[in-house]
């Protein structure tokens with residue numbers, strides 16, 4: 342077995358692992374970072390940018406939210422069911438983290454709140470401008486994967502600091518001696534085993550979005566049946582299992598819930614085109630929330646998760662489609678194509694012909710309900726009631742904004758099923774505000790740290806979208822905190 346030795350071992354080179362590696366190396370530690378895949382950056386390569394409060398970008402935009410206000414907002418949102426000290430330290434560090442990234446060469450387009458929704462779609466009217474959207478490679482409009490430039494710059498910085506990356510070398514086990522973490526066992530792709538010794542180990546393996554069995558056991562969702570989450574290859578929950586085996590306390594993991602279509606990236610026009618405040622019903626044909634809220638992907642995901650069959654149905658008619666084609670969507674998102682209704686019809690025809698399961702079209706409402714699998718009777722009753730409210734100009738049931746009260750009357754009618762989705766899993770490893778791993782009795786395990794989504798227990802039951810960019814924000818800042826503290830424990834000055 343190959344032997345290695347260093348001060349700090351970082352398990353994984355995703356977003357939090359990179360932050361931890363850099364912070365530990367900047368604090369004077371020798372660092373070895375083991376990564377399962379052949380690239381760094383993990384799920385962060387799919388995203389657009391992190392949260393921060395008090396950054397130079399915000400100051401330039403005259404965004405005057407303070408870390409203390411963000412902290413209080415976060416704790417109010419989570420009903421104080423999460424570790425206030427950790428949340429506080431995260432927000433107070435986050436502004437400086439943007440400066441830290443900018444010094445590495447990361448550029449930001451600006452600070453935004455999630456989704457450019459109309460003020461009338463209430464969820465984001467109170468959203469804060471915390472989402473620091475990374476400037477994509479080569480410039481242009483930011484979209485999915487913009488944050489790749491950030492992970493590349495961080496990898497470069499880690500290399501410059503002398504961090505040793507062991508790529509395609511997954512860690513299998515934490516070595517524990519006398520109750521202390523003293524290293525790891527890893528295996529190369531060729532099957533060679535490595536025993537690496539260190540004074541501190543930081544676990545950052547990104548959760549279990551790619552592990553259907555664990556998703557079912559821990560959260561009750563059935564992968565690709567009741568949840569269509571992003572399953573970034575390799576996110577198997579390794580870090581959680583290794584930590585629990587080493588004696589870490591367990592917090593209840595959740596899915597970072599939202600809603601999305603199966604294989605959504607290949608049906609992106611359709612997904613965006615239906616994310617409108619039209620008519621949304623459940624399998625019984627009944628409305629279940631004011632549709633002016635559906636831009637809040639977290640709340641809508643929560644609502645769908647409680648419906649029969651965990652599925653919703655978004656429906657519009659040809660008059661609405663005509664209106665959106667002419668005037669643009671009621672809800673424009675930063676994520677979906679900017680030319681939504683230019684690209685919609687081609688994708689719709691293609692997917693209809695291919696039998697893409699979530700969608701159907703019909704000339705009558707009865708036929709639409711039958712094709713979609715909605716109760717015909719319930720749906721016809723609902724449409725009658727809804728159309729009467731539209732005529733009266735007031736939504737008697739949910740008080741949806743009047744602006745969106747458009748009757749469903751002119752065929753062809755369009756329907757798209759809406760399923761729960763998730764960016765991945767959240768939480769599982771109990772940590773304190775210094776990101777030190779604790780036992781179920783809240784005793785610190787010497788030498789063991791965790792950061793990123795493996796240890797992200799700070800959202801309570803729902804992602805706080807009013808403070809957007811929060812997952813990457815927590816990953817970066819918990820990674821930095823872990824790297825600094827692990828180096829302090831490991832390095833004798």
Ligand SMILES: Cc1cc2nc3c(=O)[nH]c(=O)nc-3n(C[C@H](O)[C@H](O)[C@H](O)COP(=O)(O)OP(=O)(O)OC[C@H]3O[C@@H](n4cnc5c(N)ncnc54)[C@H](O)[C@@H]3O)c2cc1C
Nearest residue numbers: 353355356357377383384385388389512547793794810813
């Ligand atoms: C499509 C998409 C868009 C997103 N957009 C945003 C956004 O705009 N803003 C935001 O805040 N968040 C966003 N997120 C969420 C964010 O990207 C993730 O929460 C974040 O990257 C998680 O960081 P992490 O360090 O915990 O894990 P990751 O960055 O996913 O890294 C985990 C790493 O662990 C490695 N690994 C796994 N097991 C082992 C092992 N045994 N040994 C060694 N290595 C291992 C993996 O290969 C991977 O590299 C998005 C997510 C997705 C999927």
